[in-house]
Amino acid sequence: MAEDKKKCRVGKSAIHGLGVFATEDIKSGEEIIEYFGEKISKEESDKRGIERQERAKKTGEAAVYIFELDDEFDLDGDVPGNDAKYINHACRTNSEAVSDGEHIHIVATRDIHAGEEILYNYGYAFEHFMEHPCNCGFPECVGYIVSVEDRPKLRRFLSRHAKNKRKKSK
Ligand SMILES: [Zn+2]
Missing domain, CATH: 2.170.270.10 (SET domain)
Structure with a gap:
């Protein structure tokens, strides 16, 4: 071009x-x-x-x-x-x-x-998401760089993780 x-x-x-x-x-x-x-x-x-x-x-x-x-x-x-x-x-x-x-x-x-x-x-593939944080700032930001198909999987993973953390801190 x-x-x-x-x-x-x-x-x-x-x-x-x-x-x-x-x-x-x-x-x-x-x-x-x-x-x-x-x-x-x-x-x-x-x-x-x-x-x-x-x-x-x-x-x-x-x-x-x-x-x-x-x-x-x-x-x-x-x-x-x-x-x-x-x-x-x-x-x-x-x-x-x-x-x-x-x-x-x-x-x-x-x-x-x-x-x-x-x-x-x-x-990026779901497997490596921890290495690729996202700071795009849009309301729909999932916090990590993953493919669109893997976003629901990531959300489930993160919400499970957050619950475990809350349990442990009690
Ligand atoms: Zn983002």
Whole structure:
């Protein structure tokens, strides 16, 4: 996409660090930006993922930037110029990441106004939710980054946990 055709820009986010913001009105269903990166095997992907998690433990910067393309390949978005990697997760979203097997496209799921922050659900698996707290600030925030499908499961888990805590403190 040519520089002058960009529909968004990187800027400071109220949710977390840097974010990506619409620079023009974007219609529902329109592609906002391509999430580009290096196509890598699952094996290489696992290796890089573990390395970055180790690094994250030391630096506190929890950024892995690896996307699933299909059953065979992943996409490592930690490359220069990939502005889409700055898009934040939130529990209320206005876009989604769509893979066509070669590329990942960030597509608007509703009409977005110029100036709005672009947000999608990172869709992390339930198993690792504790490592990914969410501070998006929306009323529907579940407190952690998990896929939409796993949200009811997380709510049940957290409410059970809260009850146990209350019992113990008596
Ligand atoms: Zn949230």
